[in-house]
Amino acid sequence: MNGKDLIGTHYLPPFEIGDALQRTEYTYRVLDAEYVEKDNTGCVHTAPGFGPDDYDTGKRYGLIPFCPVNEAGRFTDAFPMMEGKKVRTTNDDVIAYLKEKGLLYNTSKIKHRYGHCWRCKTPIIYRNTRQWFIDVPKVKDKMLSEIDRVKWVPDWAGSGREKNWVDGARDWCISRQRFWGIPLPVWECSCGAKKVVGQYEELKEGEGYTEGMDTHRPWIDKVTFKCPKCGKTMHRVPDVLDVWFDSGVASWADLGYPHKKDEFEKWWPPRFIVEAHDQTRGWFYTQLAAGVVSFDRAPYDEVMMHGWMLDSKGRKMSKSLGNVVTPEEVIEQYGADSLRYYMIMANAPWEDTSFQKLGPKDAWKVLNTYWNVVNFASMYMVLDSFDPAAHTLENMKASLSNEDRWMLSRTEKMKMAVTEALETRELHKVARALTDYIMEDLSRWYLHLVRDRSWDEESTDAKTAAYFTLYRAIMSVAVAMAPICPHITDRVYSAMGGSKLTVHMEDWQKGDASLIDEDIEHSMALVQKINAVVASEREKMGSKKRWPLNAVYIHGTDASVNDAVKVFNDILAQQVNIKKIGYLGAGEKAPIDVEPVDFGEGELFIDPTVTPEIEAEGWGRDLIRAIQQMRKNMKLNVEEFIFCDVKAEDHLVELFKIWQEHICGEVRAKQITYTDAPAGERVEDLEINGKVITVGVSSSKI
Ligand SMILES: [Zn+2]
Ligand SMILES: [Zn+2]
Known part of the structure; x- marks a missing residue:
């Protein structure tokens, strides 16, 4: 037999239910529903008073929701045999009852998914209750066209996500059975008449209203109205509004509208809002719905949707995973600006970012x-x-x-x-x-x-x-x-x-x-490129960094490239550290026999010859660098002059003397003395290119 052959079949209920259950044509009959899976029996019990799926199925068949459980989770007198008992403690009673009636086929424990409170993990019971809704499907078309009007960053936040969500949106439940919150401004009479209070002015007409009163619970509940239909007393519906409703009307409620107009006229609507991608169903949505209902438009012109900061493995940061990085610890280490700069730089704003320690x-x-x-x-x-x-x-x-x-x-x-x-x-x-x-x-x-x-x-x-x-x-x-x-x-x-x-x-x-100046930028870009190319070639050649190259010949793809490089000829010579730069025109050959190196807009030739002048300059530069490092270690002021003692082998001393003036200028030395016993405030044995050179430095102030 197929499941569908069972549809409509009558059955006898195992429990006796009183008249509180309103029976209709399909009560106690087999129905069909898409969500029933064929695992186990392929049959589930449907209780339209206890959950949205069952409610919808019941609605299709005209069943009236029956919910004999109160707010405390106990059965009411609508189910007399269990009255007063907590729903979750009656399993044994149910089994005993079925056994006694001879209706029990089997008893065993099975594991299945069950709804829990997201915050405290308590198992929850779905109950059918009386609630207030905004009829979103009625304004859906306008909401969708507003999504098109608004600028979304990124675009798919609107054209994809928000549209999909609004497209499938159902009624929005705005009432909550809580104490704290904005009281639902609806008064009801036992005759069925309703009064919605839209303004403080209207509230003042109520019985029990006092000027300046707190209009929250419990005080607001003392305000009553006389029913215009039957003359009896109207009481406020005890519910408060969902906080998402508060957020939805925030853009104008915040400005005191409607009881104040000036700020509203000045500032509303806000041009731009920004929130994370979890707000597609949250703030982006509630504002859109509330705005369209109240003003026939979204209360914003642009929405920027940003991503989340996740842990280094892309998981949500949470206390239970122990992977939380607090802003405070990062700020402590690197400062608030570094954290801000990192968060902005790491990713496009709408992407999630896996927080990296470095x-x-x-x-x-x-x-x-x-x-x-x-x-x-x-x-x-x-x-x-x-x-x-x-x-x-x-x-x-x-x-x-x-x-x-x-x-x-x-x-x-x-x-x-x-x-x-x-x-x-x-x-x-x-x-x-x-x-x-x-x-x-x-x-x-x-x-x-x-x-x-x-x-x-x-x-x-x-x-x-x-x-x-x-x-x-x-x-x-x-x-x-x-x-x-x-x-x-x-x-x-x-x-x-x-x-x-x-x-x-x-x-x-x-x-x-x-x-x-694009031409100058092009020239400098060429020089930077040549600088990088030559540096990497020098490294391959094993040539010493501070020793100048004898010559580099530039052969641009055409004359304009050579001209562009020439604009910064001196800078190129200085930065790349070349004695001579040659430029080769069309068809000209380099005067040396080396492999050409490509630099993007032409090729170049490096002359690696080390002349005696280069050797002198190289040693001179190495000594300058060593002395400058000593100055730094001694924490000398940049403008301070020094005296230098230097001990080195004779050949090197000869080379240093060639560069004497330049060395003195660079390291701000008033005098360099070559001696076998260097003295000074600081004396160091420096190893340069495999030779030991002893240097003593003193501030000239002493
Ligand atoms: Zn809870
Ligand atoms: Zn009435």
């Missing part, structure tokens, strides 16, 4: 690099009494070098990239644009280039131009990064003499297109 540390490195740039710049600016207020772009223009112009161009591009990413809400791109700018353009490249200018003794125009450019870069970062890292940016802004009370009062900077 993430905030990487963010800290970026901020620390910025901090170091600021330190370096301000130190020299103070030394040279640079006054940022005394210079404008207009009066600086003539003094700007090509690398200054390059930096200004990069700075404006950074502002544009940051602005664009903010407009599209791709916040991770804001952080990434800032990171590239700080780490590469500003610290690794520009600061490196202007370092030599800062050492110049005289305050030249070129130096001022560098300070001007550097200052502009630092302040531009402060403004662009302020929304993400409010603390460090404000500190820098104030310390560098920002004109407003705080960086957060500055105007936003969209970037000045007139300062963008």
Whole structure:
């Protein structure tokens, strides 16, 4: 026999139920339902008074829900044989009863899924109760068209998720049987009449209302109305509203609407809201439904949906898993700005992020690099009494070098990239644009280039131009990064003499297109590329880092490439550390017999010959670096002069003497003495290229 052949079959109920159960055509008959699985008997008992699935099935067949269980979980007098007993304690009574009646076929324990309270894990009972609903299907079409009107970030948060949810939305139950909460403003009479109070003004007409009273429970329940139909007393429905209803009306309730209008007219509707992706069924939805019911529109124009911060393995952080990382511990270690910067940078805002321990540390490195740039710049600016207020772009223009112009161009591009990413809400791109700018353009490249200018003794125009450019870069970062890292940016802004009370009062900077110079950027990009290519070749050749290369020959794919590189010829020579740069035109051959190396827009040839001059310069540079390290270890001020004693084998001393003047200048030595017994505040045996050199350093102040 097939299951469907049973549909409609009558059966005798095992229990005696009184008249409280209203019988209809399909009471005590076999019905069909899609959710019944064929495991076990393939039959389940349907009780429309105890659960949504059963309720729906009952509704299809016209069954009237019967629920002889009260709020305390005890049977009521509608089921006399168990009256007063707790539902979950009657299993033995039921079995005993069936046995006695000869109706028990078998008894055993089975495991099955059961609903539990999500918070305290208590097993729960579904009960059919009287509730209040918003008829969402009635406004569904308008809700769907509002989803189309609103801008969603990302787009699929609206066109996919929210639409799917609203499409399948059912009635929204807004009543709760609680004490705390907004009282449901409905009064009822025993004759069936209802009164909905929409305003305080109407409430004042009620019996028992006193001016200034607390309109929550229990006081509100003392307010009654006279029934306009029958004259009896109307009492408030004891329910309160679902807190999700509160959240749904928050946008105008918060402004005091409808009893106050001015703030509402000024601010409503909010343009933009932001919440996590779990709010598709929550706040995004409740606001949409409440807004369409009340104002025929969504109470927002743009929704930004963000992801969750998960643990490193992508699991939800929870106390029971013991995988919670608190913001406090990260802030303690790396600071609040680092945590904020990491969270913005790690992922697109709408993606979940698996928290990586090293993430905030990487963010800290970026901020620390910025901090170091600021330190370096301000130190020299103070030394040279640079006054940022005394210079404008207009009066600086003539003094700007090509690398200054390059930096200004990069700075404006950074502002544009940051602005664009903010407009599209791709916040991770804001952080990434800032990171590239700080780490590469500003610290690794520009600061490196202007370092030599800062050492110049005289305050030249070129130096001022560098300070001007550097200052502009630092302040531009402060403004662009302020929304993400409010603390460090404000500190820098104030310390560098920002004109407003705080960086957060500055105007936003969209970037000045007139300062963008694509040709110069192309030239510098070529130099950077060649620098990287030569560095990696040198490493392969095993050539010493600080020893200059004899020559590099550039052979661009066409003359314009060579010309573009030539713009920064000196910088290339200095950064790559080359004695001579040659440029090869079309058809020209390199004067040396080495393999060409590709640099993207052409090829280059490296001459690895070590001449006596190169050897001298190489040793000189190595000594400079060693002494500078000693200065650092001694914590000498940058402007402080020193005396140096050096002991080395004769051949090296001869080489150092060739570079004597340069070495003195670089390490700020008033004098270098070659002696067999170096003395000084600090004396170190330095191992350089396999030779031991002893150096003594003293501050000239002593
Ligand atoms: Zn609970
Ligand atoms: Zn009445």
